[in-house]
Amino acid sequence: MSMHDDILKVLVSEEELKAKVAELGAQISKDYEGRNLVLVSILKGSVVFMADLMRAVSIPCSIDFMVVSSYGGGNTTSTGLVKIIKDLDGDLSGRDVLIVEDILDTGITLSNLVPMLKMRNPNSVKICTILDKPSRRKADIAPDYEGFAVPDEFVVGYGLDYDEKYRNLPYIGVLKPSVYEK
Numbered sequence: 799m800s801m802h803d804d805i806l807k808v809l810v811s812e813e814e815l816k817a818k819v820a821e822l823g824a825q826i827s828k829d830y831e832g833r834n835l836v837l838v839s840i841l842k843g844s845v846v847f848m849a850d851l852m853r854a855v856s857i858p859c860s861i862d863f864m865v866v867s868s869y870g871g872g873n874t875t876s877t878g879l880v881k882i883i884k885d886l887d888g889d890l891s892g893r894d895v896l897i898v899e900d901i902l903d904t905g906i907t908l909s910n911l912v913p914m915l916k917m918r919n920p921n922s923v924k925i926c927t928i929l930d931k932p933s934r935r936k937a938d939i940a941p942d943y944e945g946f947a948v949p950d951e952f953v954v955g956y957g958l959d960y961d962e963k964y965r966n967l968p969y970i971g972v973l974k975p976s977v978y979e980k
């Protein structure tokens with residue numbers, strides 16, 4: 799059985815993702831020209847977006863990775879708990895930090911993380927997310943760069959998982975409820 803069989807509908811196609819990432823990369827390259835850019839990927843969800851976005855950015859930049867947890871395996875709703883599992887390797891002082899995220903949902907994760915990163919004396923901290931689910935927002939936070947607004951449905955693919963599966967789908971889709979209602 800293919801994992802594609804578990805997808806109810808495709809929300810964002812591979813082609814749409816490719817075009818949007820190129821657009822975001824061009825805009826970021828323009829906005830951060832002559833600055834000290836570091837792309838900070840929030841693992842694991844942003845891994846695919848990060849790999850594509852960094853190659854769409856045409857100016858010099860460095861990359862770093864952080865593992866932050868707010869969702870447990872097998873769960874489709876936020877616990878409200880935010881933990882740093884793996885911190886950044888590099889120093890952020892004087893850097894222009896661009897957080898690369900998979901999805902801004904309740905906003906709880908980033909509304910906790912942004913102030914923590916700001917305490918490390920960066921020049922700036924901004925957010926780039928491939929997906930935004932504004933109808934679910936609980937924290938007062940908005941992305942600076944956004945790919946697609948999606949409805950209030952649990953999505954997988956392009957790095958986003960359900961129970962560590964479906965991250966390798968090349969598109970973003972809605973999972974059949976029967977998968978998590980099992």
Ligand SMILES: Nc1nc2c(ncn2[C@@H]2O[C@H](COP(=O)(O)O)[C@@H](O)[C@H]2O)c(=O)[nH]1
Binds near residue numbers: 868
């Ligand atoms: N696979 C999916 N993961 C999701 C979805 N909505 C949110 N998330 C994950 O949670 C974090 C935190 O989001 P928050 O804004 O509520 O704190 C997010 O980065 C994702 O990793 C979803 O629909 N599908």
Ligand SMILES: [Mg+2]
Binds near residue numbers: 843844899900901
């Ligand atoms: Mg995430």
